[in-house]
Each structure stands twice: as C-alpha cells, then as structure tokens.
Amino acid sequence: MPVRTKAAPPTPWSSNLAEPNVHESAYVHSFSRLIGDVRVGANVFVAPGSSIRADEGTPFYIGDSTNIQDGVVIHGLEKGRVIGDDSNEYSVWIGENTCITHMALIHGPAYVGDECFIGFRSTVFNAKVGDGCIVMMHALIQDVEIPPGKYIPSGAIITNQQQADRLPDVQDSDRDFAHHVVEINEALLAGYQCIEDSSCMTPLAKSLTSSDQSSTEAAKDNNYMNLVGNMTLSTDIRTQLRSLLAQGCTITTEHANKRRFKTKSWLDGGRLAGTREDQVVAELNRILQENSGEYVKLVGVDPNAKRRVAEIIVQRPGEAPIQGKANTSYRNGNGNSNGNGFAHNGSANLSGDVSGQIRSLLSQGCNIGIEHASKRRFKTKSWLTAGQVSGGINQVMGKIEAIAAKHPQDYIRIIGADPNTKTRIAEVIVQRPGTGIVAGSSNGSSSSYSNGNGNVTSGGRLSAKTLEAVRSLLSAGYKIGTEHATKRRFKTKSWQSCSPIESSRESEVIAALEACLAEHSGEYVRMIGIDAAAKRRVSDSIIQRPGDVVAAKQATVASYSNGNGNGNSKSYGNAYSNGHSATSNSLSSEVLKEVRSLLSAGYQLSTEHASKRRFKSKSWQSCAPIASSREGDVISALEACLAEHSGEYVRMIGVDTAAKRRISETIIQRP
Numbered sequence: 178m179p180v181r182t183k184a185a186p187p188t189p190w191s192s193n194l195a196e197p198n199v200h201e202s203a204y205v206h207s208f209s210r211l212i213g214d215v216r217v218g219a220n221v222f223v224a225p226g227s228s229i230r231a232d233e234g235t236p237f238y239i240g241d242s243t244n245i246q247d248g249v250v251i252h253g254l255e256k257g258r259v260i261g262d263d264s265n266e267y268s269v270w271i272g273e274n275t276c277i278t279h280m281a282l283i284h285g286p287a288y289v290g291d292e293c294f295i296g297f298r299s300t301v302f303n304a305k306v307g308d309g310c311i312v313m314m315h316a317l318i319q320d321v322e323i324p325p326g327k328y329i330p331s332g333a334i335i336t337n338q339q340q341a342d343r344l345p346d347v348q349d350s351d352r353d354f355a356h357h358v359v360e361i362n363e364a365l366l367a368g369y370q371c372i373e374d375s376s377c378m379t380p381l382a383k384s385l386t387s388s389d390q391s392s393t394e395a396a397k398d399n400n401y402m403n404l405v406g407n408m409t410l411s412t413d414i415r416t417q418l419r420s421l422l423a424q425g426c427t428i429t430t431e432h433a434n435k436r437r438f439k440t441k442s443w444l445d446g447g448r449l450a451g452t453r454e455d456q457v458v459a460e461l462n463r464i465l466q467e468n469s470g471e472y473v474k475l476v477g478v479d480p481n482a483k484r485r486v487a488e489i490i491v492q493r494p495g496e497a498p499i500q501g502k503a504n505t506s507y508r509n510g511n512g513n514s515n516g517n518g519f520a521h522n523g524s525a526n527l528s529g530d531v532s533g534q535i536r537s538l539l540s541q542g543c544n545i546g547i548e549h550a551s552k553r554r555f556k557t558k559s560w561l562t563a564g565q566v567s568g569g570i571n572q573v574m575g576k577i578e579a580i581a582a583k584h585p586q587d588y589i590r591i592i593g594a595d596p597n598t599k600t601r602i603a604e605v606i607v608q609r610p611g612t613g614i615v616a617g618s619s620n621g622s623s624s625s626y627s628n629g630n631g632n633v634t635s636g637g638r639l640s641a642k643t644l645e646a647v648r649s650l651l652s653a654g655y656k657i658g659t660e661h662a663t664k665r666r667f668k669t670k671s672w673q674s675c676s677p678i679e680s681s682r683e684s685e686v687i688a689a690l691e692a693c694l695a696e697h698s699g700e701y702v703r704m705i706g707i708d709a710a711a712k713r714r715v716s717d718s719i720i721q722r723p724g725d726v727v728a729a730k731q732a733t734v735a736s737y738s739n740g741n742g743n744g745n746s747k748s749y750g751n752a753y754s755n756g757h758s759a760t761s762n763s764l765s766s767e768v769l770k771e772v773r774s775l776l777s778a779g780y781q782l783s784t785e786h787a788s789k790r791r792f793k794s795k796s797w798q799s800c801a802p803i804a805s806s807r808e809g810d811v812i813s814a815l816e817a818c819l820a821e822h823s824g825e826y827v828r829m830i831g832v833d834t835a836a837k838r839r840i841s842e843t844i845i846q847r848p
Contacts, residue, residue, distance in 0.1 A: 260288075349455075589606070785798060792825075
C-alpha cells in the first residue's frame with residue numbers, strides 16, 4: 178500500500194514545501210498521514226490512524242526502531258525549538274527505541290529521549306523527557322524537564338520542575354514492560370512489511386508454526402508477561418506496595434473470614450517472597466485467589482524497628498481487589514494506629530477522648546449542641562437536633578447519656594458552635610449503633626511547656642497556631658520578621674516590612690507582632706521565619722486579614738512549665754495538646770487526622786493550588802515548600818496556603834522522600 182505523505186503547505190513562516198523523508202526500512206501504514214519535514218529513521222513503525230504534521234512547527238525527527246502507535250498526534254507550535262542529539266534545532270525530537278503508544282500527544286516544542294515509553298493518551302508539551310523514562314497512562318508533562326530514568330505514574334500532572342525532580346526512578350519491572358512493547362512492535366513491523374510481499378508469506382507461516390512451542394515456553398520466563406497475567410491489584414495499591422519495597426520493608430499478609438474480621442482475629446498468611454515488585458505482586462495475587470471469599474490485608478513491616486508501618490486491606494468478600502483508594506492505617510512508634518486519609522469514619526474526634534474534646538470546646542466559649550440520626554438518616558446526613566446544652570462538662574455528658582439511652586441504635590454527635598461568628602467549628606461523633614458512647618477519660622486540654630520564667634505572657638491578638646509557630650521558630654534558632662500589605666498591594670504581592678524584631682525572647686517577639694497588628698489593623702500582616710545563617714526565609718504565614726476580629730472569649734488558658742515546676746499562662750484561640758495535637762478552624766478533622774498520620778509515618782507534606790480554570794485542566798501550581806516536619810509548623814503552612822489562595826482549589830500532597838514518590842493527594846479546599 179502506498180504511504181500517504183505530503184509536502185508542507187506554504188505559510189508565512191515556511192515556504193520550502195518540505196516533504197517527509199522516510200527510511201526505506203521503516204513502515205508507515207497507509208491510514209496514517211505524514212506532512213512536511215518529518216525525518217523517519219530506520220525500522221520505525223507508524224501504526225494506522227497516526228497524524229504527524231510538521232506544517233507549523235518544523236522539522237520533526239523520529240529515531241531508529243521507534244514505534245508510533247494508533248491515533249498518535251505529533252504536532253508543534255511555530256515558535257519554540259529543542260536541540261536534538263545531533264545539535265540541530267527541531268520542533269519535535271523523538272529518540273531511538275522509543276514507544277509512543279495509542280492516542281498519545283507529542284506537541285512541540287518537545288524532546289523525548291531514547292528508550293522511552295509514553296503511555297496511552299498521555300501528553301508531552303513544551304517539555305523534555307530524558308532517556309529511559311517511562312510515562313504511564315493519561316499523564317500530562319508540560320513546561321518541565323524530566324531527568325533520565327524517571328517513572329511517571331498514570332494520571333500524573335507534572336507542570337513544575339519541583340514535581341519533576343522528585344519523581345521516582347524506573348524499576349526493573351517497568352523496563353521489562355517497555356522492552357516487551359518494543360519487541361511486540363518489532364514483530365508487527367516485520368509482519369506488516371511481509372504481508373505486502375507474497376514471496377515471504379509462505380516461509381514465514383511455516384517458521385511461525387514451528388516456533389509456537391518455543392515462544393510459549395519463553396513467555397513463561399518473561400517477567401513482564403507474568404506481571405500482566407496478575408494485574409488484578411489497583412494502581413493505588415501497587416503504588417503503595419512499591420513505596421514499601423523502596424523503603425526496605427518486608428511484606429506479609431493476613432486474612433480473615435467475615436466472623437473473624439468483626440472480631441479482628443486475623444490469621445497469618447505468611448511473608449511474601451522476593452524483593453522485586455513483580456515477584457511480590459505475583460505472590461500476593463496467589464494469596465488473593467486462595468482466600469477469594471475472605472478479607473485479605475497486606476502488612477508492611479520495618480525490619481529494623483520490628484514494627485508495622487502500614488496495613489492495607491486489598492480484598493473484601495464478594496468484591497474484586499479494591500480499585501479505589503486503599504483502606505490503610507499507619508502506625509506510629511508506640512504502636513498506635515491512625516488512618517492515613519484514604520478512609521475516614523466521618524468522625525471529627527481527633528484524639529478519641531470525648532470528654533477532653535468537650536472540655537476544650539467549653540473552654541473556648543463554644544455553645545454545645547447535640548444531634549442524632551438513624552442509620553438511614555446518617556447515610557443521607559439528615560441529622561435531627563436534640564437541643565443545646567448549657568453548663569459544664571458534667572451537664573453535657575449527662576445530656577449525651579440521656580440521648581443515648583433514648584436512641585441506643587442511633588448515631589449521636591456533639592456540635593461546637595462559635596457564638597460570635599455563628600459557625601460550627603467541631604462535629605464529634607460520640608456514639609455509633611451498637612457501640613454505645615465512646616468512652617474516654619480526659620487527659621486535659623492544657624499542656625506543660627518551658628520558657629524559663631515565671632511571668633505571664635499574653636497573646637490576645639494572636640491565634641493559637643500563630644503562637645505555636647512563634648515558639649517553634651524560636652526554638653529552632655530562627656529570627657522572626659513581619660510584613661504588611663493593603664488590599665491592593667496584597668493582590669500584587671507587594672508586601673512592606675514592619676519594624677525589625679531584633680529580640681529572640683518569646684514575650685518580646687509576641688509584643689512586637691501585636692504592635693505590628695495594631696499599627697496595620699486594616700491590612701494583611703504576615704509573619705516571616707528567617708534562617709539568619711543561610712540568609713533565607715524558611716516560612717511565612719498570614720496572621721491578620723482585613724476585617725479580622727479578635728474574639729477574646731475564645732481564648733483558652735494553657736499551662737506551661739519549664740520542668741522545674743514554674744508555670745506560665747498563655748492565651749490561645751485554639752487548643753494544643755503536648756505540642757503534637759492541634760486544632761484548626763480552617764482545616765477539617767479528617768485533614769488534621771491525615772496530617773498526623775502522614776507525619777507519624779515519616780512522610781513530607783507539600784501543597785498545590787489551582788484556579789477553577791486550572792483545576793479543570795489539572796494544571797496545579799505549588800505553594801511555598803513546607804520544610805518542617807513539626808505538626809504545628811505544617812498546619813500553619815497549610816492554613817497559610819489556604820488563606821493566600823482562598824478562592825481556589827488547594828490540595829495536600831504526601832511525599833515519600835526515600836522513594837521520591839507521592840503517596841497521597843487530598844483536596845482540602847474548594848472555591
């Protein structure tokens with residue numbers, strides 16, 4: 178069949194009428210179109226339905242033994258060029274032994290290196306993909322340079338260099354996958370070339386018949402083929418499995434029937450042999466088949482600390498392996514388990530201590546209400562009001578017990594409402610059907626800390642999270658500064674400095690911050706953490722916005738001691754417990770729970786934001802990096818990002834720094 182090629186049309190930017198140059202050993206299907214200066218190397222295979230148009234951006238280069246599969250579009254902008262391996266300029270350069278798979282889009286200026294794999298419906302635009310990279314399905318790579326040998330998971334959106342630099346390395350199983358695709362397309366190339374030549378068809382048919390047995394045996398030893406045959410696990414579970422293996426964890430399994438699952442009496446399924454992903458996946462799929470009617474849980478164990486670091490339910494009775502987010506719990510060093518945000522129980526009970534939660538809400542001046550719902554109403558979120566409760570902790574607990582006795586099979590929750598803003602700041606489920614009231618002795622909402630003096634320091638204009646951030650920065654040896662901006666300057670990010678804060682004493686720093694707030698009461702004010710030695714900023718958080726009102730009633734009193742019995746009182750807008758557990762008005766309980774879980778598992782947190790338009794195109798932008806792993810600092814940074822991008826989508830990213838991989842993405846704000 179004739180190859181459908183055509184000269185480029187005359188345009189204001191090009192009038193040379195260049196035609197495609199296709200090597201004689203290449204195969205271009207007649208249902209594909211090549212237009213303009215397209216240089217196709219030896220043994221290239223271009224499948225049906227591809228469109229390669231060098232009529233705007235030009236020229237294009239496609240290296241030897243590369244395959245362009247069905248529906249691929251290659252095009253380029255008139256402006257913008259990349260430097261090819263021959264040091265010449267190209268609109269699109271695609272290296273040797275590379276796979277551009279079904280429906281992918283390569284739009285110049287773009288560079289794709291040697292031995293790369295670009296997955297189905299993925300897009301590369303104004304970007305460079307280094308040698309040996311593997312881009313899985315439905316990914317977007319734009320405005321970045323991907324280092325060689327990196328793995329881009331399905332659905333990834335890589336639009337800034339920070340994301341590109343932290344991508345994980347390609348694993349052996351990934352290379353097997355790419356090499357298998359190359360081998361298949363080499364066979365297709367030979368087959369399509371031969372089918373047009375009747376003289377080669379007869380001997381080829383005989384050779385294929387005789388080689389059937391050997392090819393079948395070879396397939397048994399092919400790691401990739403074994404991997405494909407066992408693709409029953411979801412991408413999310415496989416990603417977590419890969420992350421655990423990269424951390425050096427050993428993988429074990431447990432299983433339980435429905436009765437044992439209710440009593441949490443799991444049976445040991447044994448350790449999974451092998452350290453490669455494909456080996457572990459094959460063994461795990463075997464266990465899933467053996468226990469097809471039961472729950473199966475995958476457990477990651479840290480061999481050095483001899484403790485569990487992850488538990489993932491990968492199968493439930495009557496279901497295929499979970500295709501969504503895995504129901505995962507991470508354990509901290511003391512053996513306590515916290516959800517990682519992949520599954521939430523709907524409760525805002527952060528600590529499991531109901532009485533402590535109620536005491537904290539009462540100390541903030543909140544009104545306490547009680548609601549209940551049947552199982553049906555709970556599913557539709559149609560809660561019924563049981564009224565408000567006045568008085569202290571005993572009155573509230575007594576009211577809860579009375580409601581529980583009246584509605585033993587209902588869900589019951591308490592509501593903490595801010596009487597000034599008339600908004601809910603907490604919702605805590607205290608009873609679930611059949612479980613009774615969640616019992617918990619109060620561990621107190623006050624904490625003991627040290628500042629070395631016996632004086633009372635008041636931060637009446639500063640919120641609890643700001644005071645905690647101040648303390649954290651000072652304890653780390655950082656200096657603190659402030660900046661302010663009017664509404665107009667805030668929009669243009671033209672901040673102005675307040676008076677310098679020379680002192681590192683907590684009381685003097687707080688006084689200086691409050692002085693800046695008072696001086697610029699109608700403006701935005703932000704606090705800056707400064708590393709004086711490195712001469713760089715380590716954090717910034719907005720501590721005042723125009724129209725903010727200080728609610729003195731909401732201040733709680735916390736006790737701080739320096740370890741020798743001396744106490745200091747500080748006023749707070751929120752409650753902090755032992756420096757580890759923080760409440761937040763702008764972050765939901767589920768988000769706070771996920772923050773704690775990710776930090777306890779040793780992961781790094783970061784944030785991204787997107788306008789409504791960018792959200793639709795999945796073009797997220799990074800907020801300021803979160804360098805700290807302290808819970809208070811992280812929460813402050815998250816709230817600063819929320820405040821700075823109040824009209825946008827904001828999502829929180831959990832990053833496994835060892836494996837250089839994202840392990841969770843959670844949207845924490847919507848417009």
